[in-house]
Amino acid sequence: xxxxxxxxxxxxxxxxxxxxxxxxxxxxxxxxxxxxxxxxxxxxxxxxxxxxxxxxxxxxxxxxxxxxx
Numbered sequence: 001x002x003x004x005x006x007x008x009x010x011x012x013x014x015x016x017x018x019x020x021x022x023x024x025x026x027x028x029x030x031x032x033x034x035x036x037x038x039x040x041x042x043x044x045x046x047x048x049x050x051x052x053x054x055x056x057x058x059x060x061x062x063x064x065x066x067x068x069x
Contacts, residue, residue: 009038013049016041 011017012035017025019035027033029041 007044007049009042009044011035011037011039011042013045014038014041015043015045015048019048 007013011025011027011030011033012019014025014027016028017033019025020032023035024032025035025037027037027039030037030039
């Protein structure tokens with residue numbers, strides 16, 4: 001998921017930006033902008049992106065039969 005091609009551009013995970021706080025990014029091209037801002041100069045940096053947490057497994061709905069062959 002980190003390296004997929006259809007990433008929505010956001011300054012929060014652009015190579016040209018440095019996150020200042022939870023709401024602002026210092027962009028080389030645009031200055032201080034909101035984290036959801038994006039411009040044509042966007043270059044994806046997968047190391048800056050924090051993926052969503054995986055869904056927790058609900059074990060209440062499982063039984064012993066689900067794990068037997």
